[in-house]
Amino acid sequence: MSSKKSLAISRNIVATDDHEYARMEMDSTEKAKRKDPFSPAKIRPTAKRQVTVSDGNEGMNAVLDAIKQLTEKVDTLGTQLQQNSTMLSSIAKAVEFNAAEIKDCKMQLQSAVRDVTAVKKDNAELMERVLELERYKRRWNLRIRGLKENDGEDIRVVVADLLVKISPSWSSSINQIVDSVHRIGRREGNITRHVIIQFTQRWHRDALWRMTKDHAICKELRISFIEDLCKADRRPELLCGPKLKKQEMLESGRSSEVVPVILMDRESLRST
Missing domain, CATH: 1.20.5 (Single alpha-helices involved in coiled-coils or other helix-helix interfaces)
Structure with missing residues (x-):
């Protein structure tokens, strides 16, 4: 009886050992399968190309050239x-x-x-x-405008005779009254040049100027004695200023009381 039991126990042990061994083999096989990353269906990677000495030298030369x-x-x-x-x-x-x-x-x-x-x-x-x-x-001068000009004339003698005709009382002292006489500018064609008379005293000049305003000799010879203005005062806008002022006042209807003051002749203003 005991021998049978021991035989059965030994068989069980052997069977158990065989079973454990088979289980270990299966576990090792599964582990091996898990460690293998490549499956039979996947393409296995190609082997790396071995670098030779010549390839290394060419690479170094290229790097050196680039550097x-x-x-x-x-x-x-x-x-x-x-x-x-x-x-x-x-x-x-x-x-x-x-x-x-x-x-x-x-x-x-x-x-x-x-x-x-x-x-x-x-x-x-x-x-x-x-x-x-x-x-x-x-202010010591007067101009004669319109006095006929002749060739070779002695203008001082001509003017002295004219002044004596206008003021006979000057006949004895005309050379002391008149300082200088001359015509203005160069003679050009038939243009009659003005004559400048310079007096030794101003009151002689003013007295003669007053006498020639409406004198018959001046009207007969068609001459006029005018003020000897400088160039700056001979501008047209200055000479015609009083007349333009009168016209403006008449058009604007201003009082005529101030007109006589504005219409005063420039020659009268100079003589005062």
């Missing part, structure tokens, strides 16, 4: 940058110099403007003074 070219470009760029820096420095100096010159020119221009303004002011004052002096000097 050499890059180094040359960097050197060229550095040279250009240095040249540009030098150029910019010179441009900056030129700009500073030009700015200083412009500032100096502005200061000189301002000074010149002030000087020109002062010179213009002084010139205007001097011109006015010269004009006043010329006007004052001409």
Whole structure:
């Protein structure tokens, strides 16, 4: 009985061992399958190409050539940058110099403007003074307009005879009354030039001027004695100003009380 039991137990042990062994084989097979990343259906990767010595040398030469070219470009760029820096420095100096010159020119221009303004002011004052002096000097003069001109005439003698006819009381002292007599400008064609008479005293000039206003000799010879105005006062707008003023006042309907004052002859104003 005991022998049978022991035989059965041994068989069970063997069966169990066989079962465990089979299980271990199955586990190892599954593990092996899990470790294998490639399945029979997938394409296996190609083997890596072995790098030879010649391939390595060519790669190194290409790298060295690239480094050499890059180094040359960097050197060229550095040279250009240095040249540009030098150029910019010179441009900056030129700009500073030009700015200083412009500032100096502005200061000189301002000074010149002030000087020109002062010179213009002084010139205007001097011109006015010269004009006043010329006007004052001409107050001793009278002009004869329309006096016939003959060849080879002695204009002083002609004018002296004319003045004696107008004022017989001057016959004995005409040479002391009249200082100088001459015609104005050059003779051109048949144009009758004006005659300038300069008196030694102003009251002689004013007295003669009053006598010639409506004198028969003047009407007979068709001559007139007029004021010797300077060029600035002979402008048309100054000479015709009173007449234009009268017309404007008449058109605007202003009072006629002030008209006689405005219509005063320039010659009368000069003689006062």
